[in-house]
Amino acid sequence: MNDAVRGAAAPSTSAHGPAAAGFDVDVLVVGGGINGCGIARDLAGRGWRVLLAEKDDLASHTSSASTKLIHGGLRYLEYYEFSLVRKALQEREVLLKSAPHIMGPLRFVMPHDADMRPAWMVRMGLFLYDHLAKREVLPGSRGVDLRKHPAGAPLKARYTRGFVYSDGWVDDARLVVLNALDARERGAEVLTRTRVVSAQRTAEGWQALLEGPDGLMRSVRARALVNAAGPWAESFLRGVAKPAAGEALATKSLRLVKGSHIVVPRIFDHDHAYIFQNPDKRIIFAIPYQQDYTLIGTTDVEVQGEPGTARIDDSEIAYLCEQASRYFEKPVTPEQVVWTYAGVRPLLDDASGDPSAVTRDYLLERHTDGAPLLSVWGGKITTFRKLAEDAADAVGQMLGDAREPWTEGAFLAGGDLAAWVGGATAGETPQQLLQRFVAAVQVRWPWLPQALAQRLAQAYGTRVAALIGPAGQLADLGAQVAPGLYERELHYLQHQEWATRADDVLWRRSKLGLRLDAAQRAAVDAWMRAHAKP
Known part of the structure; x- marks a missing residue:
């Protein structure tokens, strides 16, 4: 059987899942866009053992190509999408408070x-x-x-x-990375440049084969699978995921x-x-x-x-x-x-003739004949947290162990600015808090050029302290590989934020590529190649 619910998880009728013994992870999440990373974060925060696999870089496709807005979608009112607009409007301020350094x-x-x-x-x-x-x-x-x-x-x-x-x-690509960071710190394993080659479904669980960036294969046994492959969600079900005999996994179209x-x-x-x-x-x-x-x-x-x-x-x-x-x-x-x-x-696909009229709402489809499978259809960046919460609810129900949601009111990685600057003042907006935080960064490291201090503060929030580390002068940040980009930041991005290529740094972890010429971008590429992790 399969059941679908738009924007919320339906009550579970599934029996308790198999014992965790014998499985590498509880949940395998396929897709490192905003929905996949948001779901991995929520599941990990509920204590599930999670592995996320992304075939390219985090946010390398749809999730870094948005209009960079946290919005309700004013124009959707003309299509009578009142439920979607209300849900998105409710999420705006939840998100703005969670990471004021990357959105406002x-x-x-x-x-x-x-x-x-x-x-x-x-x-x-x-x-x-x-x-x-x-x-x-x-x-x-x-x-x-x-x-x-x-x-x-x-x-x-x-x-x-x-x-x-x-x-x-919102800085959309950084939003994805912050979710991945939080997921990892809550116990999830996040693998980039790692393709799910096959995923065989049985009555007991999923047997998946993953191909890493070095071409080496890894076998993973998971109790449940979440298909958050975005534009590839349908083709994943039709080509990669292997159902048990007589099953049809792909019942929706994108x-x-x-x-x-x-x-x-x-x-x-x-x-x-x-x-x-x-x-x-x-x-x-x-x-x-x-x-x-x-x-x-x-x-x-x-x-x-x-x-x-x-x-x-x-x-x-x-x-x-x-x-x-x-x-x-x-x-x-x-x-x-x-x-x-x-x-x-x-x-x-809701049969709308005009692409502009196609719903931006999401639907979570559950397959419970055999090992749990949850497929994510549609969605928009503003509602990712609520989608992830609904998805984690559904996975818990399918595994027979519903666990409490926790992300509403939680900070994303680097987002707790008030704790860093001594608390928020009465009536202070997230934007005013950010201004105080940037000023505090400039006071703490007065040797940082003003533009660099502001960029680092807004990109990394409270994580800027981990990036700068013990540096006591500009020279301690290493060589300047390109204007405003020092070796210490590149090392940080490699070891902490999964950056492996120049484009990861220049167009997703930052937008420095806009300000650099071809020779400067090439210098970043050469550095990344020379310092690639083995």
């Missing part, structure tokens, strides 16, 4: 275009957005006169009226929808983001990014074939430039683009 509040400006949606409809949508979930940190929405508000200056003169509302930003983004030099100086309505009824965002840039996205293009080969195409670049240029006084052109990225969102 962000105000969004929506210029009103009467040709798109009438003002009453926008106001009604924002009223719902403000009240579908409790807010403690994020302010509510309001109307603004763009002729007087700083956000109106970069826009064409015809946009005189707008609306401002709250959501949040729609793979490519979302592409462009990054251009900074278009505006203020700290708000924009949400623009397009004639095709879609929206795009223009977001302050990495101090000196503006991030513009996203597209929705259905793709076929291997998800790992998806790339932005010229028509998507032209589309994003054209839509942004409808609003900005100075046109955005393809020649300005300094970086692009694309990710494939694994959306559960």
Whole structure:
């Protein structure tokens, strides 16, 4: 039998699972994106023996290719996805408090275009957005006169009226790494560059064969398996996972929808983001990014074939430039683009004709005829913690040992800034706490250049102390391999954060690749190769 539940685990009817004796782990998690790492963290925190296997680097696909937002999804209200929006809105502040060094509040400006949606409809949508979930940190929405508000200056003169509302930003790839770090520190084993070659299901458990980065094979016996392979979730069930006789493991289908983004030099100086309505009824965002840039996205293009080969195409670049240029006084052109990225969102096929209308909610499917199998279908980065909690509940029920959830209110790795700076003050926001933390880092290590101190504090939070270690002067950080990147940080990333290649460092653990030229990126690549762990 199999049962599926959207966004929550159904009551278990399964009997107690086999004894743990004779199994290497309780749960094998396949996939090192945000859902896989979040699930591994939650399970490990409940005392389960967990092994996570990721065929590439952590967050190397969809989870590092988001729009970098923690948001409820304002536009999903038009598709009557009230449950999804409410769930995401509830999660925003939970996440913002858990890791204020890698995420924070962000105000969004929506210029009103009467040709798109009438003002009453926008106001009604924002009223719902403000009240579908409790807010403690994020302010509510309001109307603004763009002729007087700083956000109106970069826009064409015809946009005189707008609306401002709250959501949040996140460093998506680091969010994945922080979950993996927490999972490991709670006892999970996290293997990157490790492919699950086969997984045979029996009545008692799973027998999996893993191929490591060195080509060596490892056999693993697990009591349960979690399929969190993202865009590969369906193909994993159809090709890698081997059912017992007469079983069919793949009962759902995914729609793979490519979302592409462009990054251009900074278009505006203020700290708000924009949400623009397009004639095709879609929206795009223009977001302050990495101090000196503006991030513009996203597209929705259905793709076929291997998800790992998806790339932005010229028509998507032209589309994003054209839509942004409808609003900005100075046109955005393809020649300005300094970086692009694309990710494939694994959306559960709900027969919607328009890829933009396909639900972003998640569904957890349980197979209980034989060894427990849980497959994760769909999802969005904002709801990863709740998805992981529901998944861990379901796994515990299938193993006959339900254990209490714990992640709501828990900090992610490096996120307990208040403890490091002597406690939070009354009414202090996560953003204000972060500012105090950055200042404390600069006081503790006054020899760090200001820009470097700020970057390290925001990337690593309280883990910055472990990175800097006993260093007492800049020279103690080792050679500067590229501007602002020292050997000590590279060693830390290799030994603590699973970084093995230059791209892991430059585009996922950080975004330093944006600021380095080809020769500097090559220098990082050469260092990583020369210091590769045996």
